Amino acid sequence: MAAKIGKYISQFTLVLLLFVLVILPLLLLIIQWLTGADKAVLLSFISRETLLLVSKSLLLSSVAAFLATVIGTVCALLLYKFRLLFSGFFKAALLLPLFVSPYIFAVAWKDGFYWVFGNTAAFYSVAGVILVHTLVFFPLTMLITGSALSRVHAGYEEAGFMIVSFRKMLFKILLPLIRPALTISFLLVLIFSLSDFSVPAFFGVNTFTIEVFTQFSAFYNYQLAIGQSVLLLVLCLFLMLAEIRYLSDAPFFSVDIRGSVSKRYDVEKQLIFHAVLSVILFIALLLPVFMLVIQSLSGRMLFFEQAWELIGPAAFQSVKVAFTGALLVTATGLWAAWMQERRQFRLPGLLLLFSFIVPSTVLGIAFIRHFNTPSLNFIYGSVLILLITYLARFGFIASRIIGNGIKQVPASFEDAARIMGISPATRFYRITLPLLFPALFTTFVLSFVLCLGELGTAIMVYPPGTELMPVKIFTISANAPQALTSSMTLINFAVVLVFILVFLFIGKIIFKKFQYV
Amino acid sequence: MYKIILENIAHSYGDKQVLSDFSFSFEQGKTTYLVGPSGCGKTTVLRLISGLETPSQGIIKIDGKIVSAEGKTSVAPHQRQTGFVFQDLALWPHFTVFNNIAFGLKERKASAIKEKVSEILKLFGIADKAKKYPHQLSGGQKQMVAIARSLVLEPDILLMDEPLANIDIKLKESILQHLKILQQQLNFTMIYVTHEHSESMNVENCIVVMNAGKIEASGSKEEIARSENSFVKSFINF
Numbered sequence: 001m002a003a004k005i006g007k008y009i010s011q012f013t014l015v016l017l018l019f020v021l022v023i024l025p026l027l028l029l030i031i032q033w034l035t036g037a038d039k040a041v042l043l044s045f046i047s048r049e050t051l052l053l054v055s056k057s058l059l060l061s062s063v064a065a066f067l068a069t070v071i072g073t074v075c076a077l078l079l080y081k082f083r084l085l086f087s088g089f090f091k092a093a094l095l096l097p098l099f100v101s102p103y104i105f106a107v108a109w110k111d112g113f114y115w116v117f118g119n120t121a122a123f124y125s126v127a128g129v130i131l132v133h134t135l136v137f138f139p140l141t142m143l144i145t146g147s148a149l150s151r152v153h154a155g156y157e158e159a160g161f162m163i164v165s166f167r168k169m170l171f172k173i174l175l176p177l178i179r180p181a182l183t184i185s186f187l188l189v190l191i192f193s194l195s196d197f198s199v200p201a202f203f204g205v206n207t208f209t210i211e212v213f214t215q216f217s218a219f220y221n222y223q224l225a226i227g228q229s230v231l232l233l234v235l236c237l238f239l240m241l242a243e244i245r246y247l248s249d250a251p252f253f254s255v256d257i258r259g260s261v262s263k264r265y266d267v268e269k270q271l272i273f274h275a276v277l278s279v280i281l282f283i284a285l286l287l288p289v290f291m292l293v294i295q296s297l298s299g300r301m302l303f304f305e306q307a308w309e310l311i312g313p314a315a316f317q318s319v320k321v322a323f324t325g326a327l328l329v330t331a332t333g334l335w336a337a338w339m340q341e342r343r344q345f346r347l348p349g350l351l352l353l354f355s356f357i358v359p360s361t362v363l364g365i366a367f368i369r370h371f372n373t374p375s376l377n378f379i380y381g382s383v384l385i386l387l388i389t390y391l392a393r394f395g396f397i398a399s400r401i402i403g404n405g406i407k408q409v410p411a412s413f414e415d416a417a418r419i420m421g422i423s424p425a426t427r428f429y430r431i432t433l434p435l436l437f438p439a440l441f442t443t444f445v446l447s448f449v450l451c452l453g454e455l456g457t458a459i460m461v462y463p464p465g466t467e468l469m470p471v472k473i474f475t476i477s478a479n480a481p482q483a484l485t486s487s488m489t490l491i492n493f494a495v496v497l498v499f500i501l502v503f504l505f506i507g508k509i510i511f512k513k514f515q516y517v
Numbered sequence: 518m519y520k521i522i523l524e525n526i527a528h529s530y531g532d533k534q535v536l537s538d539f540s541f542s543f544e545q546g547k548t549t550y551l552v553g554p555s556g557c558g559k560t561t562v563l564r565l566i567s568g569l570e571t572p573s574q575g576i577i578k579i580d581g582k583i584v585s586a587e588g589k590t591s592v593a594p595h596q597r598q599t600g601f602v603f604q605d606l607a608l609w610p611h612f613t614v615f616n617n618i619a620f621g622l623k624e625r626k627a628s629a630i631k632e633k634v635s636e637i638l639k640l641f642g643i644a645d646k647a648k649k650y651p652h653q654l655s656g657g658q659k660q661m662v663a664i665a666r667s668l669v670l671e672p673d674i675l676l677m678d679e680p681l682a683n684i685d686i687k688l689k690e691s692i693l694q695h696l697k698i699l700q701q702q703l704n705f706t707m708i709y710v711t712h713e714h715s716e717s718m719n720v721e722n723c724i725v726v727m728n729a730g731k732i733e734a735s736g737s738k739e740e741i742a743r744s745e746n747s748f749v750k751s752f753i754n755f
Contacts, residue, residue: 421595
């Protein structure tokens with residue numbers, strides 16, 4: 001009985017901590033807005049211009065989400081449903097853009113236009129933002145739909161083949177079967193795109209997220225910025241209500257598809273498939289990197305040394321903070337997922353979903369208003385504020401990837417040990433944890449890369465004395481020569497790439513060791 | 518003599534009532550077959566006896582001692598001297614066959630564990646599979662490992678949740694024969710859940726026919742065959 005009470009108290013404490021650190025600042029923002037001014041001022045931000053800006057942001061993000069979902073689904077179909085030569089290479093290479101911060105691609109594409117056309121005016125537009133968001137986020141949709149396609153039982157397709165053509169089977173059976181995955185892909189990219197600060201800011205495209213940031217940081221119009229944040233928050237809440245059905249139980253992707261019996265097809269003319277994948281890979285990864293290299297070398301002098309001097313210290317600090325952040329995000333994700341999948345306690349997952357949906361700049365404003373006080377300065381003035389930011393932004397994704405891993409470990413594995421008298425702690429460490437290791441490792445790597453590239457909130461809350469790579473590049477790039485910006489971006493890309501390669505190497509060993517089926 | 522007594526058991530998962538007013542006594546050293554259509558509550562009965570679930574209402578006694586009563590568990594699962602063979606076998610995929618069986622023998626010396634596991638592996642004819650992982654075994658070998666694991670702690674009660682559902686009839690008969698011999702040697706009480714009535718009708722043990730969380734009929738093979746209960750008639754004639 002005492003153990004049970006102790007368990008409830010510790011659970012309650014963790015939920016309370018999550019609520020106080022992540023959700024309370026957002027709720028207080030709404031309360032501050034409601035109590036901070038008279039009604040006329042309260043609603044002054046709802047103007048025609050504001051509504052147009054909101055519509056423009058939603059439209060921009062919807063188009064990017066749609067295009068990313070289409071491209072990701074095509075890649076997933078080619079790579080997960082057909083037996084292609086070099087499919088492993090394409091799967092890994094096409095995922096790389098996901099692990100690179102969007103603003104790196106923004107710089108690269110801008111470089112490309114400058115190099116080809118001599119000016120970048122055409123790129124400073126909504127089209128530029130859509131292009132970069134599509135190319136950066138399509139690997140996420142490929143991962144989710146690919147995982148869903150791998151789980152479709154061969155029998156469904158074979159039964160379809162008995163009566164209809166492949167084309168009809170594809171559109172009438174296969175794609176409808178993975179509709180939840182398609183919906184989730186679309187919604188996730190929509191949220192990421194809406195929340196992204198770096199790309200529209202870099203291209204000078206005014207989205208609502210940028211507008212909130214500008215009012216707050218440039219014009220110091222706090223009341224208007226808070227009002228706009230609340231509007232965005234309310235929009236997100238509506239979005240959340242619509243999405244809760246899909247996202248809170250989102251399958252995301254399975255790290256390890258146990259006992260999969262999906263059908264894969266042989267292809268005679270592999271050349272066409274390879275050509276399609278190669279073109280996508282070229283546009284999404286090789287071309288931007290090539291453009292960055294060209295631009296870095298095009299100046300009158302080489303900027304690499306200067307670039308390294310500028311962002312070298314920030315790179316080390318970024319890696320340290322991102323590593324700690326990824327550990328925190330993974331641990332919290334494991335706890336929230338465990339509560340949801342094994343204890344049917346959904347509250348931690350819902351709190352993380354709420355903070356995930358909130359746009360980055362709104363989160364930044366809420367954190368500044370809440371933590372920037374003498375009593376909470378130990379958080380606001382240290383890297384703790386960044387760790388809380390990472391938790392708020394990426395905790396939900398971690399919880400869902402791990403949750404999917406937990407779903408694949410039958411409860412009977414633990415029951416069998418329980419009957420033998422194995423203690424809960426031993427059951428967890430000896431049975432569940434080893435089986436979840438691939439999912440935990442993937443979550444950690446993804447969280448690390450996302451933390452390393454986070455800009456939208458970090459630019460608003462990073463504490464004095466802490467230098468972060470994305471923030472540093474973003475602030476320097478405003479007044480630096482193009483070649484210097486490209487050199488810094490290329491160094492940033494190289495740092496990310498080195499860690500990805502290290503993680504790939506470790507991952508290969510881990511996945512081999514933990515491959516049981 | 519009765520080993521396990523269930524009195525007026527009711528149990529539900531959320532809003533869904535799975536057992537209601539379920540009472541039955543299981544005889545010591547005998548095999549009882551729980552049969553009935555899918556979703557009728559057979560597995561729930563096993564989970565309640567094992568202590569993995571606590572009944573919402575009613576009393577469960579083992580060896581005359583109350584182990585669960587009215588929503589409270591007084592004896593933990595591992596103190597009930599039960600072995601459980603799960604429907605999916607629940608063999609831990611990251612453990613070898615040896616470690617799967619040895620995992621529960623935690624309070625013994627390493628040499629004693631080795632001896633005990635070797636003994637049971639020999640008994641089940643899978644001694645050469647000790648270092649294999651579950652995914653390296655055939656379906657029949659996996660079943661043997663699962664049963665061996667549940668018997669290694671020498672339980673008084675063996676609970677079998679359709680563990681032989683997906684194997685061919687010859688192998689199934691061979692495993693059941695093996696179990697019968699083991700039961701005679703070790704004198705454990707066995708409760709065997711199946712949805713195939715033909716499986717239970719071939720043996721001379723107690724049969725309990727369940728439907729919608731209730732007992733429709735119970736008794737020997739002959740008594741069940743003579744039952745006037747319309748559900749039992751349609752179920753065994755199906």
